[in-house]
Each structure stands twice: as C-alpha cells, then as structure tokens.
Amino acid sequence: MTLGALAADDVARRMAGQGLALRLPPMTVRVRSPLASLAAQVHALYADAEVADASAYADIEVRMLPVRGTRAGGAQVQFVIDGATPFDAFPVAHALPMFEWGLNWVFTHRMNDHLMLHAAVVERDGRAVVMPAWPGSGKSTLSASLMCRGWRLLSDEFGIVSLATMRLRPFVRPVGLKNASIGVMRAYAPDAFIGPTFEGTRKGDVAHLRPSADSVARGADAAEAAAIVFVDFRAGEPVEVQPLGPATTFLKLAGNAFNYEVVGEPGFRAVNALTRRSVACILRYGELADAHAAIDTLLAQGPRA
Amino acid sequence: MTDGSDDEATGAESALRWRIPAGQRLVFEDFDDGIVMFDALVGSTHLVSVTAAETLAIIEATPGLTAGAIYRELLDRIEATEAALPFASIRELLWQLENLNLVAAAAA
Numbered sequence: 001m002t003l004g005a006l007a008a009d010d011v012a013r014r015m016a017g018q019g020l021a022l023r024l025p026p027m028t029v030r031v032r033s034p035l036a037s038l039a040a041q042v043h044a045l046y047a048d049a050e051v052a053d054a055s056a057y058a059d060i061e062v063r064m065l066p067v068r069g070t071r072a073g074g075a076q077v078q079f080v081i082d083g084a085t086p087f088d089a090f091p092v093a094h095a096l097p098m099f100e101w102g103l104n105w106v107f108t109h110r111m112n113d114h115l116m117l118h119a120a121v122v123e124r125d126g127r128a129v130v131m132p133a134w135p136g137s138g139k140s141t142l143s144a145s146l147m148c149r150g151w152r153l154l155s156d157e158f159g160i161v162s163l164a165t166m167r168l169r170p171f172v173r174p175v176g177l178k179n180a181s182i183g184v185m186r187a188y189a190p191d192a193f194i195g196p197t198f199e200g201t202r203k204g205d206v207a208h209l210r211p212s213a214d215s216v217a218r219g220a221d222a223a224e225a226a227a228i229v230f231v232d233f234r235a236g237e238p239v240e241v242q243p244l245g246p247a248t249t250f251l252k253l254a255g256n257a258f259n260y261e262v263v264g265e266p267g268f269r270a271v272n273a274l275t276r277r278s279v280a281c282i283l284r285y286g287e288l289a290d291a292h293a294a295i296d297t298l299l300a301q302g303p304r305a
Numbered sequence: 306m307t308d309g310s311d312d313e314a315t316g317a318e319s320a321l322r323w324r325i326p327a328g329q330r331l332v333f334e335d336f337d338d339g340i341v342m343f344d345a346l347v348g349s350t351h352l353v354s355v356t357a358a359e360t361l362a363i364i365e366a367t368p369g370l371t372a373g374a375i376y377r378e379l380l381d382r383i384e385a386t387e388a389a390l391p392f393a394s395i396r397e398l399l400w401q402l403e404n405l406n407l408v409a410a411a412a413a
Binding site for chain 1: 343
C-alpha cells in the first residue's frame with residue numbers, strides 16, 4: 001500500500017502513535033511525531049512510497065519532537081535519531097526541511113558499504129547520468145527538470161555506488177529546491193507537486209518536489225552509469241560543455257565522494273569502474289533546455305571506448 | 306660511457322637503497338590523460354606522471370636498488386635520453402615520493 005492510499009488523518013495518527021514506517025529503498029524509515037502539519041507534508045510528498053507494517057524492522061528510527069523554544073521565535077522541533085539529537089532545534093514551522101536534512105545526514109553516516117557521491121542521478125533507457133556537484137550548482141534543479149521530462153530520478157542528492165556491483169542504487173526522495181530554483185521549477189513543471197515554500201531556513205528558502213510515481217515504484221532498481229556530468233549553473237550564461245579526460249574525471253569524482261577515504265580501496269575501484277564506463281564533461285548552463293540538449297548529445301556519443 | 310648518476314649523487318646518498326615501505330601497496334590505473342595511483346596504506350589517491358609510475362614500478366619489482374640503478378633502468382624502460390631526463394630530476398622525484406611515504410630509503 002502506498003502512503004497516498006491512506007487518509008490524511010490516518011497518517012497523522014500513525015505518526016503520533018507507533019510511527020509511520022516507509023520503504024525508501026535501500027532503507028526503511030520509521031518516523032514518529034505529534035506534529036500534524038509535518039504529517040500532512042510527509043503524506044503529500046511521499047504519496048507514492050510504500051508503507052511498511054507498523055511492526056516492520058526500520059533501519060532508521062526518527063522522532064520529530066516539539067521542544068520548548070530557547071530563542072525568540074516560538075516553538076521548536078528536534079530531530080531525534082536513535083535517542084540522540086545531533087542538531088540544534090529548528091523552528092517548528094521548518095520541521096519538514098529538518099526531517100529531510102536529518103535523513104540525509106543519517107543516510108550518509110550509515111552507508112559506508114557503498115561509495116557515496118554528492119550527486120544527482122537520473123536514468124533513461126537503462127543509462128544513468130551521474131551529476132556530481134556541490135550545493136548551489138544546479139544539480140537538483142536539473143535532475144528535477146529531467147524527471148519532469150520522463151527520466152527516472154534515482155536521487156537529487158546521492159550517487160550511491162554499490163561496491164559489489166558498481167551499479168548505482170536509487171534513494172528516491174522529494175527533491176530539495178532552494179531559493180530561485182523553486183520559482184524556476186514551479187514555472188517549468190506547473191503540474192508537478194511542489195510543497196510549501198519554507199522561507200528563511202538555514203539554507204535560504206526551501207521547497208520540495210514530489211518524485212515521479214515511476215521513480216518511486218522503481219526505487220529498488222539499480223542502474224548502470226553511462227555519463228558523468230559535473231554541473232555548474234551560471235544564470236544567464238550560454239551552455240558550455242567541456243569534455244573531461246578519464247584521469248581528470250577520476251580525481252574529480254573521488255574528490256566529490258562523501259566517504260572515499262573511509263571506504264578505501266573498494267572506493268578507488270568503484271570510481272575506476274564508473275570512470276571507465278562513462279563519458280564525462282563539465283556542463284555550464286544558464287537554461288534548462290540547453291542543459292537537456294547537451295546531455296542528450298553526450299549520451300548519443302555512447303560509452304567510453 | 307657514463308650516465309653521470311654516480312658523479313652527481315653525493316657519496317652517502319648514492320649508497321642509499323630504495324624500497325616500497327613495509328605494508329605499502331600501490332594500485333595503478335592507466336588512462337589516456339594520466340595515471341592514477343592509490344596508496345593503500347594511507348588511502349590517498351594521486352595523479353602521477355609516467356616517470357613517477359615507472360620509478361615506483363621499478364622499486365616495487367626490485368627492492369634495494371640505488372638511485373643510480375633505478376635511473377639506468379628507468380631510461381631503458383621509457384626510452385628516454387639522459388639529456389631529456391637528467392639524473393638530478395630522478396633524485397628529486399625519489400625524495401618527493403619519500404615525502405609521501407610511497408618509497409623509503411635506507412643505507413645498505
């Protein structure tokens with residue numbers, strides 16, 4: 001059963017009680033919170049996610065608990081993971097962004113049996129495009145726009161490389177849009193569901209775009225890398241594609257990973273596998289349509305010889 | 306004919322024997338635009354030149370060579386002339402590699 005099939009008050013009741021367990025491959029996450037507004041937002045953004053039994057084992061147990069405000073500004077919320085509170089409290093109105101960021105943080109700390117790239121990943125016709133980039137470079141916006149054109153979204157945040165198969169594993173979650181990209185995506189995909197805009201968070205204004213039902217439904221299907229695109233958004237500038245040699249790609253990719261040093265030699269081998277099977281470039285773009293065309297052209301080149 | 310290696314090295318330095326440090330393991334991946342090397346002891350990755358990669362390969366294959374012997378083997382392997390690759394540059398390279406703990410020098 002998907003979360004969207006449950007009534008909103010049922011979702012709120014589960015979250016306030018035993019917890020709402022969601023299958024978000026490769027993990028199951030149970031979230032508990034008495035916050036009705038958070039329950040409504042989770043219900044909308046994770047509508048296509050599978051709901052696990054209340055008694056199911058969860059890899060991650062999260063509580064989003066209201067706490068007494070310690071600063072001016074009213075009630076606050078605390079992200080609690082396995083009884084620990086790794087972050088300062090947020091204003092209660094920012095509970096959803098905190099939940100999303102907290103989940104990302106937990107995920108990066110628990111996936112050291114994989115190489116974790118800071119990258120968006122999309123796939124079409126069995127060929128995945130890895131877009132490594134740091135925050136603000138446009139990878140979430142680009143991956144969201146590609147998803148709205150029919151690509152499958154694996155993640156807008158994590159390139160998860162299996163050290164056993166060297167394939168990319170999905171972690172399909174709402175796409176985090178920040179600042180100007182919120183308006184860009186509302187205009188680009190008016191039919192897509194984008195939740196409320198949270199203004200003035202620690203990362204600026206933030207909103208979340210619901211992943212496509214197809215992306216969620218295929219959340220356990222790994223994909224083969226075909227292209228590595230280092231994204232660099234430059235407002236108003238023309239598109240520019242700078243091909244990268246494999247050794248350069250290797251070093252840039254290794255430098256992008258969250259846990260390259262932690263994983264050690266298997267990480268070296270994973271980066272090598274991705275590099276050898278992918279074409280690679282730096283893509284500077286100012287318009288989404290130009291970036292889409294550049295990626296189509298890149299994929300048409302086929303895999304590296 | 307001399308390659309000048311013995312003349313240019315100081316007496317003490319020319320007697321040093323070069324090895325890969327105990328516990329060290331180097332993994333190389335050769336690409337069109339460079340060679341990437343993984344230092345398994347530290348977990349770091351380096352972009353290395355052909356000269357550096359071949360020097361490391363020589364030391365790994367034959368531990369205990371002097372700098373002069375490494376130099377002669379290297380010239381042979383990469384088919385370089387002494388003019389193109391002076392001995393002084395290899396001495397400098399060896400100490401750079403030693404700084405990274407990729408090789409170690411010891412008196413015979």
